[in-house]
Amino acid sequence: MAAGLVISAPASGVGKTTLTLALARAWRNRGLNVQCFKSGPDYIDPAFHAAATGRVSVNVDSWAMDRGTIAHLVGRGTDADVVLAEGSMGLFDGVAARGVSGTGATADIAEMLGWPVLLVIDPSGQAQTAAAIAAGLRDYRAGVQLAGVVLNRVASPRHEDLVRRALNDAGIAVFGALPRHAEISLPKRHLGLVQAEEQAEIGKLIDEAARFVAEHVDLDAVLRSAASWSPQPAANGMNVTPPGQRIALARDAAFSFVYPHMLEAWRAAGAEISTFSPLADEAPDASADVCWLPGGYPELHAGKIAANARFRSGLCAFADTRPVHGECGGYMVLGTALTDADGIRHEMTGLLGLETSFAKRRMHLGYRLASLAAPMPGHQAGARLRGHEFHYSTILAQPDTPLAVVHDATGAVIAETGSRRGLATGTFFHLIAEDR
Template sequence: MAASLVISAPASGVGKTTLTLALARAWRNRGLNVQCFKSGPDYIDPAFHAAATGRASVNVDSWAMDRGTIAHLVIRGADADVVLAEGSMGLFDGVAARGVSGTGATADIAEMLGWPVVLVIDPSGQAQTAAAIAAGLRDYRPGVRLAGVVLNRVASPRHEDLVRRALADAGIAVFGALPRHAEISLPKRHLGLVQAEEQAEIGKLIDEAARFVAEHVDLDAVLRFAANWSPQPAASGFNVAPPGQRIALARDAAFSFVYPHMLEAWRAAGAEILLFSPLADETPDASADICWLPGGYPELHAGRIASNARFRSGLRAFAETRPVHGECGGYMVLGTALTDADGIRHEMTGLLGLETSFAKRRMHLGYRLAELAAPIPGHQAGARLRGHEFHYSTILAQPDTPLAVVQDATGAVIAETGSQRGLATGTFFHLIAEDR
């Protein structure tokens, strides 16, 4: 049985990721096997989890996934000593309309799996009010159990004492208090944290975070409040079909945003994934059935992509006979042109007519439900796909035949329909699952 916990907070930016990584590494340093998960659609944090634990982490999402899929995914924690699920945003933050098994809130996963919550509380600018916030979160939803709190960024011993006393009066356990420590802050970028694979020093950073947290948090007490959890056999597995038998997948610093469970689903169905790097001017493997360009940061490498003639011509030749699909950044690269943040226009592959610009940033964020008007690799016309969109590009032109009718989580139809032309298709959202 695994000691299982959810790491959450009242809001974003409080320190959930840093605490999750530090706890995972600290327990791993004690010889324990630690399995992490990410609640919600964030596709960056699982790579950090893997760096901390040495085990692959995946997303579990109550808006996009049914209970059977979530149960199947968490089975990977069966042989672990400790299971940690890192939340997203605040504990109860989700969308207004319920999805497949919930609203996407971290609380959905905590209640569904019976894992108690460790709250990260930042009491900056307050004292006893921090206890009121923790007590309110504890009592808000009966099915969600609070294990205790870790205080982050406390200003002084006196500040810590005030908050601790208030929490004790509220009957809430305090596992530790972390003073401000800038050296373990993780670098940020406009889509969130910088990817783990881009940070050569990530191992040292996590080690320092683990040392710091072990010094200030009672790790044994945290485990005592964890749930003793054994996964139940899942009635169903992945609800994702592989797009082909041999999949040419772009993978480098510009193309790295793909959900880990998607790749596992493809492999579990017998597909072979053939990696290639557009930034290295490589082309899709000639033996592949389809080519898939995931999202990432192509806007940071647009000049290089535009100058890599071998990649661009090779992809166009591939698309003459076999399907090519792009998600978000991959969709932009399939388009005609991309204008970077400096206003410089770069020619892309031209398989689609899409033109995008980062010169005037506009955030596009949220869950997406798409009903396909035409097939994409692995999914037929009429399929209902659930995914998540997050980017800052502005659409200058989207002239091709719309790929799908796309709605946000409220059911409102949005303009980011995706495109189809010949054997090329693209979407702004990242696919998570197909409705059963």
């Protein structure tokens, strides 16, 4: 029987990911099997979880997924000793309108699974007020149980003592306090953390985080606070139709944002996945019956993509006879041109008329519900798809036939409709699940 725990915080940037990785590696070093999950749509953190545990981590999302899907995904923790769900943003932060089984808040997952919450609190610039924040989070929602607190970035022993005393007076357990430690800071860029696969020293960084946390946190007390948990059999699985029988998947530093649960669902449905690297000037597998270009960082590699003639010609030849779909960055590469942050315009593949620019950045962030006006690989016209959009590109032109009517989480129609032309389709959102 596994021990389940949710790691959350009052806000983003407090240290949830670092603590999750450190706990996972520290317990793994003790011989325990640790399974991680990510609550919410962040597609970067699961790769860090896998680096820490040696096990694939997947996203669970109450806005986009029903309870059966979440139960199916969490069921992979059956053989683990410890199961950790890392939250996103603050504990109760979600969208205003309820989705399939919740608002996307970490608290939804904690309540659904019955796992207590380990709070990471950064008391910088405050002392006793940190206890008031923790007590408020503890009491805000009856179905969410607080296990205790780990303090992060405490300034001094005196500072730690003030905060500890206030938390003890509030009846909240303090499992440890972490001084500032630059050696375990994860590097960031405009879409979040620099990806795990791009960091050659990620294993050493996680080892140092595990050592540091084990020195300052009572790992045994944290483990005792977790809920004994045995997953219930899921009523259904992912219910995903793969985009084809043999899928050519772009996969490298420019095309890396792929939800692990989607790839697993495709394989479980019998599909084969063949990867290729546009940055290495590779073309999609000629034996594939569909090509999928995920999101990533094409804006950082636009010059190289534009110069890779074998990739561009191979993709265009593929699209003459078989479907090609792009998500976010992949959609941009299917377009006519991409202007990078320095204002340099790079020709892309021209399969769609989309033209985008990073010269004037504007953040696009949020859940998306799309009603398809035409088919796309794996989904028929009329299908309702739930996904998430996060990018800084500006649309200069989107002249092709819209692929879908797309709403944000409030129900408002947005301009990022996706496009279709011939056998090429693209969307700005990353697909998470189809409405049943």
